[in-house]
Amino acid sequence: MSDTLALHGGAPVRATQLPFHRPSLGPEEEAEVLDTLRSGWLTTGPKTKRFEADFAGYIGAPHAIAVNSCTAGLHLALAALGVGPGDEVVTTPMTFAASANVVVHVGATPVFADCLPGTLTIDPKEIGRRITPRTKALLVVHYIGIPCAMDEIVALAAAHRLPVIEDAAHAIETVYRGRKVGRLGRVAAFSFYATKNLTTGEGGMVTTEDPDLADRIRILSLHGISRDAWKRYTSEGYRHYEILEAGYKYNLSDLQSCLGIHQLRKLDGFWAQRQALVAAYDAGLADLPELRPVPQAAAAGNRNAHHLYPVLVQHERLKTDRDGVMTALQAENIGLGVHFRAVHLSPFYTRKFGTRRGQCPVAEDASDRLISLPFFPAMTREDVASVLEAVRKVVRYYRR
Ligand SMILES: *Cc1c(COP(=O)(O)O)cnc(C)c1O
Numbered sequence: 582m583s584d585t586l587a588l589h590g591g592a593p594v595r596a597t598q599l600p601f602h603r604p605s606l607g608p609e610e611e612a613e614v615l616d617t618l619r620s621g622w623l624t625t626g627p628k629t630k631r632f633e634a635d636f637a638g639y640i641g642a643p644h645a646i647a648v649n650s651c652t653a654g655l656h657l658a659l660a661a662l663g664v665g666p667g668d669e670v671v672t673t674p675m676t677f678a679a680s681a682n683v684v685v686h687v688g689a690t691p692v693f694a695d696c697l698p699g700t701l702t703i704d705p706k707e708i709g710r711r712i713t714p715r716t717k718a719l720l721v722v723h724y725i726g727i728p729c730a731m732d733e734i735v736a737l738a739a740a741h742r743l744p745v746i747e748d749a750a751h752a753i754e755t756v757y758r759g760r761k762v763g764r765l766g767r768v769a770a771f772s773f774y775a776t777k778n779l780t781t782g783e784g785g786m787v788t789t790e791d792p793d794l795a796d797r798i799r800i801l802s803l804h805g806i807s808r809d810a811w812k813r814y815t816s817e818g819y820r821h822y823e824i825l826e827a828g829y830k831y832n833l834s835d836l837q838s839c840l841g842i843h844q845l846r847k848l849d850g851f852w853a854q855r856q857a858l859v860a861a862y863d864a865g866l867a868d869l870p871e872l873r874p875v876p877q878a879a880a881a882g883n884r885n886a887h888h889l890y891p892v893l894v895q896h897e898r899l900k901t902d903r904d905g906v907m908t909a910l911q912a913e914n915i916g917l918g919v920h921f922r923a924v925h926l927s928p929f930y931t932r933k934f935g936t937r938r939g940q941c942p943v944a945e946d947a948s949d950r951l952i953s954l955p956f957f958p959a960m961t962r963e964d965v966a967s968v969l970e971a972v973r974k975v976v977r978y979y980r981r
Pocket residue numbers: 649650651652653676677679680722748750751771772773774784785
């Protein structure tokens with residue numbers, strides 16, 4: 582095997598590209614979609630009702646509302662809680678754009694609190710330092726499926742009478758101190774985007790234990806009208822709907838729910854496959870101080886969802902930086918991602934809210950180091966071995 586980097590004309594470690602993610606969809610999903618296509622009912626209807634009931638059962642939440650994205654779910658949560666102009670929402674910079682953007686969508690100001698070193702979940706002490714009389718909610722993210730320090734966060738929220746919104750986009754399978762994610766705050770939003778642990782292509786779900794909040798979110802999710810369109814044509818006779826609020830168009834279609842119903846049944850099997858991948862990567866990287874994995878061993882009573890496998894590039898030990906390592910690995914035909922670059926450093930937030938480097942040092946440091954390696958249930962031992970071989974080849978070349 583050539584030591585010359587593919588970047589410099591050498592043979593790549595892999596002849597073909599290993600994608601960063603590939604969804605696991607099977608004949609069950611295909612048959613369910615075909616059934617819906619032939620039924621003539623494509624939009625929100627019986628399949629979505631079933632998916633909601635199944636999902637509520639999985640989380641153990643009394644209410645689950647299917648929506649067309651996690652972003653929509655987070656937006657609805659903020660809107661239904663009455664967060665608006667003049668309000669502040671404390672959130673983490675170590676997240677996807679959506680978690681902060683939805684705060685802007687309701688006219689409020691995101692306030693970024695730094696993360697804990699290690700898990701990169703939001704630091705409760707940093708939240709405490711950023712609560713003001715204008716704070717209206719806390720929006721926390723279970724980063725890569727590691728639960729946030731929810732006992733501390735919920736206690737802080739209770740002391741200030743603030744609702745906690747869980748961004749559980751990475752965290753369907755997560756358990757915190759024996760309790761399921763999705764029931765740890767006032768309301769939670771899940772993502773079924775193509776790369777997430779359960780996929781419907783695009784989609785999401787909101788869970789809450791609060792019946793009034795659930796009602797408000799359901800109404801807001803479909804134009805603010807008083808009942809689901811599909812219920813209008815029942816034996817009860819024609820029932821008019823009423824517009825109660827200027828709601829949104831955030832419903833999930835039956836075509837998408839078909840995937841969700843079967844993905845949910847396979848969820849714990851996929852989780853076990855990803856857990857084995859974490860163990861394989863951890864073992865393979867143990868003697869490589871140049872790339873340190875985000876530790877994913879669960880604390881007592883917890884279960885981590887293992888959504889991604891991020892490593893932190895120790896550039897002090899290398900003659901290149903994170904981007905240099907990524908460029909070289911991509912040339913070896915290894916698909917990669919970055920989860921995440923700190924949101925408060927992106928141009929929109931620095932310009933609009935004056936956020937800047939220095940405000941969240943832990944997140945900023947990670948922001949410059951993170952690379953997510955290929956990680957999906959169908960990855961083979963050979964796939965993992967090829968990633969490790971490419972990583973070693975690149976690190977050997979750049980090592981100081
Ligand atoms: C993917 C993601 C979202 C958005 O999910 P969509 O379903 O694509 O809207 C929100 N938050 C986090 C942390 C995510 O990773």
